[in-house]
C-alpha cells in the first residue's frame with residue numbers, strides 16, 4: 001500500500017497525552033525505519049464542541065473518510081455533561097462509526113502476564129487469558145429509529161429506543177468473527193437474548209445459517225447474553241471469539257477488559273467492509289479506556305492502550321504484522337522491565353509517567 | 366394477615382426438586398410453629414407447554430393473580446428449544462411478571478462467608494459483599510412494541526425490539542430503590558446508557574427528580590451501565606443498592622450473582638405496587654439460577670436459593686421478618702457445619718444431596 005495517511009483525533013481528557021506518545025512513535029518509525037506515515041489532525045468530542053458547536057465538524061468527518069486509518073483517543077468529561085444530546089462528545093464517535101460504516105469492532109481482552117496479579121479475579125482464572133470480542137458497531141439500539149423522548153402531557157414523558165437488526169448485518173459481523181476464529185482457536189460463541197428479543201431470535205438464526213453455509217469447520221456455541229456475562233466472570237478461558245450485538249458488546253467487552261486487570265492497556269479496532277476495488281477497509285483504532293478526566297493533564301495516564309491500538313492499525317490497515325508483533329513485544333518488554341504507570345502500579349515496580357512509558361516502549365521497539 | 370395462600374409453580378429441570386424442599390419446610394412450619402400456610406400448585410414453562418400447549422394456562426394465571434404469593438422454581442431446557450417463540454418456557458414467566466404487574470425485582474447479591482473462597486474473584490474483593498440490585502421488571506425492551514421479525518424479501522429479514530420507559534415507571538422503581546436503601550447503607554447507584562439511549566436520558570432525569578423531591582437524604586450516584594459492569598467486577602463493595610432497567614438489570618444482576626461465588630444460593634423477589642385498600646403487594650419469589658437441565662433428576666441440585674426465596678417471601682409478603690432471619694440463619698449454619706451440595710463443594714467439606722441439604726436446614730430452623 002503506497003499511502004499511509006493517518007488522521008489523529010486525540011479528543012478530550014487523557015486522549016491528547018496518550019496520542020502524543022503515538023506521534024513520537026510514528027516520527028521514530030519514519031526516521032529510523034524509513035516508514036512513510038503522514039499524519040493530519042482534527043477535533044472530536046468536547047473540544048470539537050467548544051471549537052465549533054458540534055462533536056465533530058463536517059470538515060473533520062471528510063478527513064476521516066479520506067484517511068487510510070483514523071487513530072482516536074477518547075471523548076467526554078464533566079465539562080460537557082449538560083450539553084444537548086445531539087452534540088454531546090459521544091456523538092462525534094458515533095458519527096464516525098456510522099458514517100465510516102465501521103460495523104466490526106474488535107476488542108481483544110488479553111491478560112498481560114506481568115499484570116495477572118493485579119486483576120480482581122484470581123490469578124489462575126485470568127492468567128494467559130486471550131479473548132477476542134467481535135462487537136457489531138453500526139446497528140442495534142445505538143442507531144435504530146424511533147429514538148426519542150415524547151412529552152405525553154400530565155408530567156409524563158416517554159423515552160424510546162429501537163433495537164433493529166437486518167439479516168445482512170448479522171451475516172457480515174458473524175463472517176468477521178468466523179474468519180478471525182480461524183486464525184485463533186477456531187471457536188466462536190455467539191451471544192444474544194433470543195428468549196426475550198426478536199432481534200435475538202434473528203441473530204441466532206442468521207449466525208447458525210452463516211456457520212452452516214460457510215464456516216462449518218469452526219466450532220460454534222450459542223449463549224444467552226446474561227449467562228455469557230456470568231461465564232465471563234466464572235471461567236473466561238472457555239472463550240476464544242465472542243460475537244455479539246452493539247449493546248451487549250458494549251457491556252460484555254468492558255467486563256472482559258476489566259477481568260484482565262489491564263483496562264488501561266487494551267486497544268480496539270473498528271473496521272468497515274473491504275472496498276470492492278481496492279480491498280481496503282475504512283478503519284478507526286481506539287483504546288478501550290475513556291477520557292479519564294480525573295487524571296488528565298497530570299502526565300500520569302497510561303499510553304499503552306493507545307500505542308497498542310496503533311499496533312492493531314499496523315496489522316489491520318497496513319499489513320505490517322511483523323512491526324505490530326514487535327510493537328506488542330516492546331510493550332510486554334517494558335512491563336517485564338518493571339515499568340508501570342500509576343494505574344497498574346504494584347509493589348516493587350518502578351512508577352513512570354506517560355512520557356517515560358512512551359519513551360521506554362519506543363526504545364524497546 | 367389472615368390468609369397465607371401460596372401458589373407453587375415448580376416449573377422445569379431442577380425446579381421441582383428444589384421446590385420439594387420448600388414444601389417440606391412449609392409443612393414443618395404448619396406442624397411445629399402453628400403457621401397457617403395453604404398451598405396450591407400449577408404448571409409453568411416447558412411442562413405447561415407439554416400439558417396444554419401454552420407456557421402457562423389461563424387457569425394457573427388466575428390462581429397466581431389470586432394467591433397471596435407465588436413461589437416459582439425455574440423454566441426451560443433443551444427439550445423445548447425448538448418450540449414457537451410465543452409458547453417457549455420463558456413466556457410463562459414473562460406473562461406472570463407482566464399480568465401480575467411485578468415491576469420491582471429485588472436481587473440481593475450477598476457473599477456467604479463460608480463460600481467467599483469459592484468465588485472466581487479474590488477473596489478480599491467479595492468477602493462481606495452485600496449488594497441489592499433493584500431491577501425494573503415490567504417495562505423496557507422486554508415488553509415494548511413493535512417486537513417482531515419482518516420478512517423484507519430477497520432473503521432479508523428485520524428483527525425489531527423496542528425499549529420504552531415512561532416517567533411513572535422510572536419513578537416507582539426508583540422509589541422502591543430509595544426506600545430500600547434507607548433500610549441499608551442509604552446509597553443508591555442508578556445505571557443506564559444515557560450517552561446512547563433516549564430512554565437512558567429520561568431514566569437519569571426521572572431518578573434525579575425523584576431523589577430531589579422525596580429522597581434527598583439518600584446518597585445517589587449515576588453510572589453508565591457499561592462502566593457499572595466494570596466497577597462490579599473491579600470493586601463491588603462500592604455499591605449498596607443498584608437501580609436499573611429490565612435488560613441492564615438482567616445482565617448486571619447475573620454478573621453480581623456470579624461474583625459472590627454463590628449463584629446456586631441467591632434468591633429474588635418480584636413485587637407489584639401495594640394495593641390501595643389492602644396495602645398488599647402481589648409477589649413472586651424465585652431463585653436466580655435457572656433450570657439446570659444437565660443436573661436435573663439426579664438429586665444433587667442445590668435447594669438453597671429456592672429456600673432463601675421463601676425466606677424473602679416470609680419477609681416481604683407476610684411481614685414475618687423474625688422467621689425470615691431465622692431461616693437465613695439456618696442456611697448460614699448448615700454451611701458453617703460444612704454441608705455442601707456438589708455445585709459449592711470444596712476441599713474438606715461434606716457433600717450432600719438436595720434432600721439432605723433441605724433436611725439439614727429444616728433441622729437447624
Ligand SMILES: CC(C)[C@H](C(=O)O)[C@@H](O)C(=O)O
Pocket residue numbers: 090093094250560561591
Ligand atoms: C462512548 C460510548 C458512546 C461508547 C459506546 O457506548 O459504544 C463506549 O462505551 C465504547 O464502548 O466505545
Ligand SMILES: CC(C)[C@H](C(=O)O)[C@@H](O)C(=O)O
Pocket residue numbers: 195196226455458459615
Ligand atoms: C428466563 C429469562 C426470561 C429471565 C430474564 O431474562 O428476565 C431470566 O434471565 C431472569 O433474569 O429472570
